[in-house]
Amino acid sequence: EADIYQTPRYLVIGTGKKITLECSQTMGHDKMYWYQQDPGMELHLIHYSYGVNSTEKGDLSSESTVSRIRTEHFPLTLESARPSHTSQYLCASSGTGPQKWETQYFGPGTRLLVL
Amino acid sequence: KQEVTQIPAALSVPEGENLVLNCSFTDSAIYNLQWFRQDPGKGLTSLLLIQSSQREQTSGRLNASLDKSSGRSTLYIAASQPGDSATYLCAVKAAGNKLTFGGGTRVLVKP
Numbered sequence: 001e002a003d004i005y006q007t008p009r010y011l012v013i014g015t016g017k018k019i020t021l022e023c024s025q026t027m028g029h030d031k032m033y034w035y036q037q038d039p040g041m042e043l044h045l046i047h048y049s050y051g052v053n054s055t056e057k058g059d060l061s062s063e064s065t066v067s068r069i070r071t072e073h074f075p076l077t078l079e080s081a082r083p084s085h086t087s088q089y090l091c092a093s094s095g096t097g098p099q100k101w102e103t104q105y106f107g108p109g110t111r112l113l114v115l
Numbered sequence: 116k117q118e119v120t121q122i123p124a125a126l127s128v129p130e131g132e133n134l135v136l137n138c139s140f141t142d143s144a145i146y147n148l149q150w151f152r153q154d155p156g157k158g159l160t161s162l163l164l165i166q167s168s169q170r171e172q173t174s175g176r177l178n179a180s181l182d183k184s185s186g187r188s189t190l191y192i193a194a195s196q197p198g199d200s201a202t203y204l205c206a207v208k209a210a211g212n213k214l215t216f217g218g219g220t221r222v223l224v225k226p
Contacts, residue, residue: 006158031212043159043204043216050212059213090158094212101166103149104214106158 003027006091006107013081014115021076021110023091032074033092033104036060043090049074081114088112117142119207121217129225134192136220138205143183150179150190151204153219159204163190195224 003026013019025032034047035058045058049068063085064078074093078085088111092104118141128134138148147166151159163172163179165188171180176193192199202221206214 042218043206045213048213059215088156092159101147101164102208102212103161103164105161106151108158109156111156 004091004093004105004107006089006110008110009108010111010113012113012115015080015082017081019078019081019112021089021091021112023074023076023107024072025074025093025105025107026072027093027095027105028071029093029095029105030071031094032068033094034058034064034066034074034076035090035092036062037088037090037109039088047076081112083114086112086114117145117207117209117215119205119215119217121203121205121220123220124218125221125223127223127225128195130195130197132195132224134190134195134199134222134224136190136192136203136205136222138188138190138217140186140188140207140215142207142209143186144209145183146208146210148179148181148188149206149208149214150177150188151206153202153204155202162203195222197224197226200224 007022030051035043037043044060046062047066090109091107094104149164150162165172165181178191202219204219206216
């Protein structure tokens with residue numbers, strides 16, 4: 001089982017609040033990712049990082065921001081939550097092997113509900 | 116832009132029947148294709164990874180084939196069990212370490 005953790009697992013919060021979703025991995029992976037998944041819908045990449053101090057925006061535009069100060073930690077922040085941010089957020093990581101063999105390991109996800 | 120489509124969107128079968136899940140992608144320039152399983156409200160578990168140069172991969176009751184030239188992959192699950200009920204996602208990996216996911220197939224195996 002992959003050692004990648006997300007907290008909180010569930011979050012209900014009011015509009016306008018600042019929130020940070022935590023993601024940590026203990027596998028020493030250099031690459032980390034954030035995906036957004038609406039119920040019954042596809043996963044969309046919103047942020048990724050190839051290492052410390054490296055962050056890039058993904059394919060789906062998002063108002064969230066990320067940081068990568070430590071290899072094992074990749075938090076996602078929403079400065080002012082809105083109901084449109086209600087979704088499931090999945091964090092993943094992958095290692096340094098050849099691209100054709102590399103698989104991503106996923107955390108359990110955070111379900112966010114903004115009222 | 117890579118697009119991944121999974122058909123059918125949902126599938127219900129009696130226990131013991133074989134499952135056939137389909138995945139198609141538009142751009143054949145891929146490094147690999149993966150099949151994942153997702154249980155309700157949880158993260159993804161990798162089932163099989165097929166390199167672009169491979170034709171199939173097998174793990175227990177699971178077998179996945181890849182026809183890169185036609186942009187298709189099929190996941191076969193033999194002798195389905197109620198514990199196989201989940202959503203199955205396929206994803207293709209292209210340059211830049213990015214995965215592009217399909218919409219998934221929700222599978223229900225009835226006892």
